[in-house]
Amino acid sequence: xxxxxxxxxxxxxxxxxxxxxxxxxxxxxxxxxxxxxxxxxxxxxxxxxxxxxxxxxxxxxxxxxxxxxxxxxxxxxxxxxxxxxxxxxxxxxxxxxxxxxxxxxxxxxxxxxxxxxxxxxxxxxxxxxxxxxxxxxxxxxxxxxxxxxxxxxxxxxxxxxxxxxxxxxxxxxxxxxxxxxxxxxxxxxxxxxxxxxxxxxxxxxxxxxxxxxxxxxxxxxxxxxxxxxxxxxxxxxxxxxxxxxxxxxxxxxxxxxxxxxxxxxxxxxxxxxxxxxxxxxxxxxxxxxxxxxxxxxxxxxxxxxxxxxxxxxxxxxxxxxxxxxxxxxxx
Numbered sequence: 365x366x367x368x369x370x371x372x373x374x375x376x377x378x379x380x381x382x383x384x385x386x387x388x389x390x391x392x393x394x395x396x397x398x399x400x401x402x403x404x405x406x407x408x409x410x411x412x413x414x415x416x417x418x419x420x421x422x423x424x425x426x427x428x429x430x431x432x433x434x435x436x437x438x439x440x441x442x443x444x445x446x447x448x449x450x451x452x453x454x455x456x457x458x459x460x461x462x463x464x465x466x467x468x469x470x471x472x473x474x475x476x477x478x479x480x481x482x483x484x485x486x487x488x489x490x491x492x493x494x495x496x497x498x499x500x501x502x503x504x505x506x507x508x509x510x511x512x513x514x515x516x517x518x519x520x521x522x523x524x525x526x527x528x529x530x531x532x533x534x535x536x537x538x539x540x541x542x543x544x545x546x547x548x549x550x551x552x553x554x555x556x557x558x559x560x561x562x563x564x565x566x567x568x569x570x571x572x573x574x575x576x577x578x579x580x581x582x583x584x585x586x587x588x589x590x591x592x593x594x595x596x597x598x599x600x601x602x603x604x605x606x607x608x609x610x611x612x613x614x615x616x617x618x619x620x621x622x623x624x625x626x627x628x629x630x631x632x633x634x635x636x637x638x639x640x641x642x643x644x645x646x647x648x649x650x651x652x653x654x655x656x657x658x659x660x661x662x663x664x665x666x667x668x669x670x671x672x673x674x675x676x677x678x679x680x681x682x683x684x685x686x687x688x689x690x691x692x693x694x695x
Contacts, residue, residue, distance in 0.1 A: 434447060491518045595645075
């Protein structure tokens with residue numbers, strides 16, 4: 365129902381317009397308060413890059429963060445990552461992740477990013493606290509924030525927005541009548557726009573999510589996902605149909621497709637009930653970090669990697685490399 369409202373297919377969005385106007389008024393006032401100096405942003409002693417979005421729901425932001433961090437690491441840059449840690453409830457903040465940190469503490473996305481990149485990761489509702497926690501322990505040259513485009517309390521040197529190229533901005537309205545956190549005109553002030561799927565427009569960076577080999581949660585065995593029999597697909601991400609479409613592109617037609625809420629907590633009894641005798645469960649990597657501790661032999665996940673094309677990704681990386689090496693901020 366939400367998808368139909370936000371796309372404009374359902375006329376119910378009109379009933380929500382008063383709440384959207386209020387949302388837009390409040391969010392606009394907050395941003396203006398920082399622009400004119402009524403509220404002060406905290407500026408880190410190292411450059412900060414925000415990877416965020418304008419809409420609610422999954423756009424492929426986390427794969428972009430991983431791609432960006434890995435690309436910088438390959439160029440010799442020491443990167444730190446901060447996140448709000450949605451879905452986690454740590455005993456205290458800021459929380460610096462370690463190999464034993466659970467998704468219950470930090471949230472699923474920070475744990476996934478930490479496991480994939482090995483970079484220092486800290487979570488906190490106050491992102492400046494997370495930045496300071498990393499800087500106190502690690503000699504990083506640049507900070508990448510997973511989400512936080514609208515978190516103006518943290519000053520930033522580069523802003524990267526990720527867009528779902530198929531859904532784009534729906535009906536274009538603010539929450540809750542539409543999917544927008546900020547209006548599309550905000551794109552005019554960011555440094556790069558990455559479009560996940562669909563057709564990229566002029567000035568935008570095209571991106572595709574490329575699936576790798578399926579990985580068994582218990583044994584670590586890798587196998588072409590097409591070799592798995594009687595597949596049940598499970599996706600607890602911002603936009604589950606994207607995962608199911610990825611499986612279809614790989615030639616897999618699941619016997620059942622289970623869409624869960626983004627950041628939804630999972631337990632063994634719940635997940636094990638999704639499959640019957642002889643069936644194989646295939647989930648997203650984001651779900652796998654929540655299930656690994658109680659995984660069964662027939663549970664697999666399908667990792668995906670962001671692939672950016674064209675000349676602009678290399679140009680963006682050169683700018684970030686220069687920023688990290690100089691250790692200063694643009695005027």
